[in-house]
Amino acid sequence: LAKTTQPISMDSYEGQEVNITCSHNNIATNDYITWYQQFPSQGPRFIIQGYKTKVTNEVASLFIPADRKSSTLSLPRVSLSDTAVYYCLVGVSYNNNDMRFGAGTRLTVKP
């Protein structure tokens, strides 16, 4: 049973806000939600991590509803360089490191 479900692909245009939603219906009480970005031929790069409500950093925002069964990564004003695969992970907690990646969402930003 997949731990996370994301759209396979998304298209956007430069300057738009992009929201990628991840479903994780079986999230455990101790699980954090973590997002990574991967460019072709490179290793993934950490974007953001959260447990509940909203987290914001210089790159993105992460919105987590009260039931925590989904989360939304929000990328403000995307540029062509944001074209990448975005992975949602669930399972990292204070006493566990489940670092299994799902299929990810391939975001293509067009001019």
Place this chain on the structure above:
Amino acid sequence: NAGVMQNPRHLVRRRGQEARLRCSPMKGHSHVYWYRQLPEEGLKFMVYLQKENIIDESGMPKERFSAEFPKEGPSILRIQQVVRGDSAAYFCASSRDTSEAFFGQGTRLTVV
């Protein structure tokens, strides 16, 4: 503080040879993860190690694959008697604890 270092970046092996992939975690990181990625596919978890211990190897093939993370030195992913299907990019990541993990640039293994 150097990032996660993987070497070699590219490795070519003939069928039946052994492949040894090295991963030096970031300084202070005791958690290491190995992944395999085929072109246009996602990252497939292989193994999770902490210093000298294998914590989770549920993603490792039962035969020919092994991993270690000794007290001193890099983590090693070893593939014996390689076959064409082993050709892939192998990524290593390290973390200090349960916060963000840092990935290396990967080793691209080609079996000819």
